[in-house]
Amino acid sequence: MAHMNIVLHEPEIPSNTGNIGRTCVAAGATLHLIEPLGFKLNEKSIRRAGMDYWKELDVRIYLDYDDFLKKNEGAVIYYATTKGPHVYSDVHYEDNCFIMFGKESAGIPEDILYDNQKTAIRIPMIGKTRSLNLANSVSIVLYEALRQHDFDHMKLEGQLRSYRWK
Template identity: 35%
Template sequence: MRLALFQPDIPQNVGACIRLSACFGVELHVIEPTGFTFDDRAMKRAALDYGPLSHMTRHDSWDDFLRDKPPGRLLLMTTKGATSMAEFAFRDDDILLFGKESAGAPDYVHDAADERIIIPLEANARSLNLSVTAGITLWEGLRQTGHFQSTK
């Protein structure tokens, strides 16, 4: 299972996803351009010392990501999802894709996705934070597929 972030705006979210990548032993793909530089102090503070433990690959563009992405279904997590995560069956090689914080994912990203998934929320709630959504989705995917990286 892998995480992919489409043109993230907020360095703290990328830092939190670096920690997710390191703690659960999954790849993280960052699709540029980003709304910050990778030497941003906020991202480094959020990632703490987990950076060397993560498995992060940066892609210069969406086209580069599509060309180089590993095999597996591309699952777009979106508030415009067609399938509830509560009813979705994850696979080992899924790529969990998250859109840009400020604008979500453009139509061409929606079109490339194999599935569009939504996390059910309260009726008046708009959305969750990107890194919270990534954590919830990754945990559920790993739970369903039985692939936990635990040392205890």
Template identity: 35%
Template sequence: MRIALFEPEIAGNVGAVLRLGACLGAAVDLIEPMGFAWDDRRVRRTAMDYIDHVVVARHAGFDAFRATIGSQRLVLFTTKSTRSAYDFDFRSDDVLLFGKESAGVPPPVADACEVRLRIPMRPQVRSMNLATSAALALGEAMRQTATLPD
């Protein structure tokens, strides 16, 4: 299972997702451009030494990223979907895609995804933090596919 971040803007969120990937054994794909310098100390500070335990791939853009996933299913998490992530059957090779913090993904990227899911939340709020959303999504996907580490 992989987590993909489309044009992430906040180094701390990327660091937290890298740590999540390290802890749960999920590779992380970073789709550029990013809103910060990759060597930004905030990424390493958040990811700490966990960054040495996660497979990270950087891609020059969405098309370059798509060329690496082959037949894997691309599952987009978006506030614009009405389909709950908890009413969906994940596969162990799914790629979980999350959009940039300020704007999500553009329509052509959303259209390229096989599935669009939403993490249910109260209607009074706009969205969750990127790293929190990734943790909830990855946890549910791994729970369903029995791929959680021991």
């Protein structure tokens, strides 16, 4: 069963984190939050965005980036950034890898990106668009990683309430 890890480096907007938490529950991914956070984890806006899924979320919190690295020594980490040299869909995501996203106002610090150029990835965009919404970016990259593993632990067929598929 493929497992992915989503890392938010100093997230600032509680509703984004709530939406990402909900996505992680739906995808069976673990959410890792690197402090400082721009909100408190018990804020109403996180609960509203994450709905009733937040209690099912595997979430881990770290004091800072160094604490994250120390507790996940040897992990394969991809750094999602608008500055990345590699397109996210050209990468092979290993089982149990980590995909890191930066804070909404500034992204991942450039010194971290410079030290990890080989695993810095980007979502292509047209023109002068600065970035996509953080929750949308997480969904795009996470589901590409899961697709590469054939969605092996996921429900692949839905059901209608009043009809049966032919």
